[in-house]
Amino acid sequence: MAVTIPTRQLFIDGDWKAPISGKRIPIINPSTEDTIGYIPAATAEDVNVAVEAARKAYYRNGGKDWSSAAGAHRAKYLRAIANKIKERKQELIKLEAIDCGRPLDEVAWDMDDVVSCFEYFADAAEKLDSEQRAPVSLPMEAFKCHVLKEPIGVAGLITPWNYPLLMAIWKVAPALAAGCTAVLKPSELASVTCLELGQVCKDVGLPPGVLNIIPGLGPEAGAPLAAHPLVDKISFTGSGATGSKIMTSAAKLIKPVTMELGGKSPIIVFEDVDLDKAAEWTIFGCFYANGQICSATSRLLVHESIASALVEKLVKWSENIKIGDPFEEGCRLGPIISAQQYEKVMKYISTAKEEGATILYGGERPPHLKKGFYVQPTIITDVTTSMQIWKEEVFGPVICVKPFKTEEEAIELANDTHYGLAAAVLSEDLDRCDRVAKAFEVGVVWVNCSQPCFCQAPWGGKKRSGFGRELGETGIDDYLSVKQVTRYASSEQWGWYKPPPKQ
Incomplete structure (x- = not known):
């Protein structure tokens, strides 16, 4: 156009x-x-x-x-x-x-x-x-x-x-x-x-x-x-x-x-969720705006009992994302802003692989797009808390997955960061959602969603x-x-x- x-x-x-x-x-x-x-x-x-x-x-x-x-x-x-x-x-x-x-x-x-x-x-x-x-x-x-x-x-x-x-x-x-x-x-x-x-x-x-x-x-x-x-x-x-x-x-x-x-926001997904709803909110929380969101919920903490099933859903939903020119009808993922930022995102992905993580899906330029600063939606598993990809803001469509056993462990992992902008929790148990929301060390909390923002509500963070x-x-x-x-x-x-x- x-x-x-x-x-x-x-x-x-x-x-x-x-x-x-x-x-x-x-x-x-x-x-x-x-x-x-x-x-x-x-x-x-x-x-x-x-x-x-x-x-x-x-x-x-x-x-x-x-x-x-x-x-x-x-x-x-x-x-x-x-x-x-x-x-x-x-x-x-x-x-x-x-x-x-x-x-x-x-x-x-x-x-x-x-x-x-x-x-x-x-x-x-x-x-x-x-x-x-x-x-x-x-x-x-x-x-x-x-x-x-x-x-x-x-x-x-x-x-x-x-x-x-x-x-x-x-x-x-x-x-x-x-x-x-x-x-x-x-x-x-x-x-x-x-x-x-x-x-x-x-x-x-x-x-x-x-x-x-x-x-x-x-x-x-x-x-x-x-x-x-x-x-x-x-x-x-x-x-x-x-x-x-x-x-x-x-x-x-x-x-x-x-x-x-900046941010390195967590999203906690408990075992009682609808998997398709959880999958869509998870990818929306990280891949919206081409992943270039300071509040991106890019650290997925998922209960171990549903981790494999949710990750499988994430891959299927990611495969269905239309990547390409922003002017194309139905486009849901465009390019990274610049060559410098593109190289930065790709470096984070390659470093994660070098440190022992698994690039389960994506992590490369889409094969049908020869020009433009495009990065596939990327899902990374086998991540440890010491890895760069887990600790640092990528500012690209990259999500890391880590299972947890208990609510207490999930909260501890979520708060174990220098950042404190946003966090999300997904569960059918609203009392549990309330507990987790109060425990998050952040300025913005989403319950059973991720990323909606309204000018009527205050926005800002804590810590770094x-x-x-x-x-x-x-x-x-x-x-x-x-x-x-x-x-x-x-x-x-x-x-x-x-x-x-x-x-």
């Missing part, structure tokens, strides 16, 4: 501006390995211009600016953006599918979520108005106190390539709803739809500088954004290694950060999977500063000190 990639510049201060360096980055179609266009590449100079534009927008117009306007005022813009995205939905689906290699049906689901997210945080912006001046009960009647919720300032938003527009909106929508202005640095591997968000903002008349979009390489654009002294908060989604660097940079300025990092929460009622809180205002309300003299003699 022919898709025309729009030619865009950096989106700064409400308009398109060429990068100062003139640099551009090729857009590689992961299905064909062809160059299909170019995106602008921001550097530190562009970052500075974008941050200054956001700063100016934050304080513009003497009290009628973005930051001090009523939440209802900001909500109108968020809903206008949502409506414009609805209008352009089919175009945006195609652009994102060709840019990151996700199947069309998946990206269509994402675009609906993008719209829902803007609408949800439009409601949240309006709710802020009713929450202002919330009274605080005090033990002394002479004092009155209320609380103000104010935007934290300019937000630097750094987002990944696996869900390009959706992951950006998880940050952009609550930041703007809170009254922050923002600079968005999307991944250089998939920035096309994020740049189109700039055109959407321009079309609906979002005030200049409220949202600035500057794709570029991490060291050249992301690092300067994280370190910029006029950025008041950083929200990052990506790898733990990069997250650590951003935290170090932010710490020098005592700057708050939200971190949504990061901290802070996106989405849900707490999603806006990371972009707000809470201020108490206390007033002495008595007509009486305070009376702490002895008054001076009357003249």
